[in-house]
Amino acid sequence: EAPHGLTPALRCCPSPRKPRRRLQALLMAGNDVPPRRGKVLTVDTMNANVKKVEYAVRGPIVQRAVQIEKELKEGVKKPFNEVIKANIGDAHAMGQQPITFFRQVLALCSYPELLDDNKFPEDAKNRARRILKACGGSSIGAYSASQGIDCVRQDVSRYIEHRDGGIACDPDNIYLTTGASDGIVTILKLLTTGEGRTRTGVMISIPQYPLYSAALAELGAVQINYYLNEEKCWSLDIDELQRSLEAAREHCRPRVLCIINPGNPTGCAFHSFKKVLFEMGPKFSSTVELASFHSTSKCYMGECGFRGGYMEVINMDPEVKAQLTKLVSVRLCPPVPGQALMALVTNPPQPGEPSYAQFIAEKTATLNNLAQKAKMTEEILNTVPGIRCNPVQGAMYSFPRITLPERAIKDAKAKGQVPDMFYCMKLLEETGICLVPGSGFGQKEGTFHFRMTILPPTDKLQTMLRKLKEFHQQFTQQYS
Ligand SMILES: Cc1ncc(COP(=O)(O)O)c(C=O)c1O
Numbered sequence: 001e002a003p004h005g006l007t008p009a010l011r012c013c014p015s016p017r018k019p020r021r022r023l024q025a026l027l028m029a030g031n032d033v034p035p036r037r038g039k040v041l042t043v044d045t046m047n048a049n050v051k052k053v054e055y056a057v058r059g060p061i062v063q064r065a066v067q068i069e070k071e072l073k074e075g076v077k078k079p080f081n082e083v084i085k086a087n088i089g090d091a092h093a094m095g096q097q098p099i100t101f102f103r104q105v106l107a108l109c110s111y112p113e114l115l116d117d118n119k120f121p122e123d124a125k126n127r128a129r130r131i132l133k134a135c136g137g138s139s140i141g142a143y144s145a146s147q148g149i150d151c152v153r154q155d156v157s158r159y160i161e162h163r164d165g166g167i168a169c170d171p172d173n174i175y176l177t178t179g180a181s182d183g184i185v186t187i188l189k190l191l192t193t194g195e196g197r198t199r200t201g202v203m204i205s206i207p208q209y210p211l212y213s214a215a216l217a218e219l220g221a222v223q224i225n226y227y228l229n230e231e232k233c234w235s236l237d238i239d240e241l242q243r244s245l246e247a248a249r250e251h252c253r254p255r256v257l258c259i260i261n262p263g264n265p266t267g268c269a270f271h272s273f274k275k276v277l278f279e280m281g282p283k284f285s286s287t288v289e290l291a292s293f294h295s296t297s298k299c300y301m302g303e304c305g306f307r308g309g310y311m312e313v314i315n316m317d318p319e320v321k322a323q324l325t326k327l328v329s330v331r332l333c334p335p336v337p338g339q340a341l342m343a344l345v346t347n348p349p350q351p352g353e354p355s356y357a358q359f360i361a362e363k364t365a366t367l368n369n370l371a372q373k374a375k376m377t378e379e380i381l382n383t384v385p386g387i388r389c390n391p392v393q394g395a396m397y398s399f400p401r402i403t404l405p406e407r408a409i410k411d412a413k414a415k416g417q418v419p420d421m422f423y424c425m426k427l428l429e430e431t432g433i434c435l436v437p438g439s440g441f442g443q444k445e446g447t448f449h450f451r452m453t454i455l456p457p458t459d460k461l462q463t464m465l466r467k468l469k470e471f472h473q474q475f476t477q478q479y480s
Pocket residue numbers: 089178179180181182209211260261263264294295296297304308309
């Protein structure tokens with residue numbers, strides 16, 4: 001924090017002028033040529049854990065896609081005239097429309113003079129007034145409490161209670177976060193300890209969303225893979241969970257089971273793990289330490305740029321909870337507009353309120369459109385020999401398995417590329433379609449996949465699937 005625009009370094013000096021001159025004199029010592037110094041920070045001296053971090057969703061394929069877009073703009077001739085980005089779950093970037101009520105309230109919060117404008121419905125104005133009243137100086141430009149705005153945490157806790165059929169949720173257990181990512185990394189940070197065989201091991205599903213592997217690499221924790229069962233619609237297999245746990249005990253201390261639910265990229269139905277714990281009885285519900293996360297980024301909202309999110313922690317040791325509160329306070333607070341949005345997602349217009357009908361109509365239309373595109377993606381992909389796609393459900397991604405000819409695998413290896421990266425790169429160069437290779441999410445040895453979002457508008461998605469089908473057939477022919 002540097003009030004008045006002064007740099008912290010300058011503020012520390014009682015008399016800024018003299019020390020600065022002395023420092024300059026010292027640096028120039030005797031001649032006008034700047035001294036030759038090696039860099040303090042090089043790839044050899046930087047944090048080694050950071051170098052281990054990989055994040056395929058914005059990896060080499062996406063970097064090449066950005067380059068190709070530039071080339072197209074410069075007039076370079078390609079067999080296509082646009083890049084279709086189906087690599088990232090960014091709904092609005094692909095044309096999904098925001099919910100009017102959410103944006104009305106956010107507009108009112110950002111520019112309160114609009115509260116006098118009769119174009120805005122009364123319920124949107126009431127929500128905005130409530131949020132603004134809870135903000136410092138009645139402005140969403142003010143910092144909030146580090147755990148998040150009280151009334152928003154109350155909305156979140158009521159939402160969770162409703163979701164779980166009445167099981168109590170204490171607002172004190174709610175922490176508002178910067179998207180779900182921030183909460184996930186914070187909790188993993190608390191859990192990471194030890195060295196060698198005592199290092200914290202974290203069990204993650206494979207395929208996984210690469211935030212988890214990236215965070216574990218950065219923190220120096222041990223990634224423990226448990227494989228989802230592709231043959232049974234990517235379901236979780238208890239025997240496989242047991243196998244991976246026992247294998248991990250040989251080289252680390254497994255302390256965390258991470259469940260992505262619904263899976264990314266694999267989908268399937270949502271289950272509230274808190275509710276399940278309560279159904280299992282007090283032996284579990286009053287002892288199992290559970291942290292769960294949600295955000296404004298996906299689903300019918302798709303508001304990932306606002307970075308709204310929350311986490312609920314239950315059965316956490318009070319002293320650890322105090323440490324958690326301290327840790328989040330170092331970063332001051334999550335973005336306040338994101339918090340406001342989280343309040344609206346967890347407390348949307350209710351029956352009888354002026355905005356209710358439009359809210360439901362927009363929400364339903366978006367969800368129906370996603371369901372239709374999910375079905376279409378699955379159906380078209382399954383018509384391609386050599387591509388097999390499980391039902392696309394509960395996620396905005398498909399993760400089909402692709403059969404690659406032996407010669408393609410050999411050629412890829414000769415180029416030092418993993419085979420599905422080779423495939424996706426070729427697809428991008430020849431069709432402009434940008435996908436993420438399955439290897440970025442993890443997959444069983446010897447199997448290959450890609451992840452594709454179902455987010456492009458229906459007509460574009462249809463064109464993309466047709467081009468993908470043609471490409472796969474040509475690729476298979478070329479390498480057979
Ligand atoms: C499983 C999973 N975890 C975390 C995130 C992070 O989302 P955000 O930080 O935008 O809430 C995502 C986003 O796609 C995800 O799929």
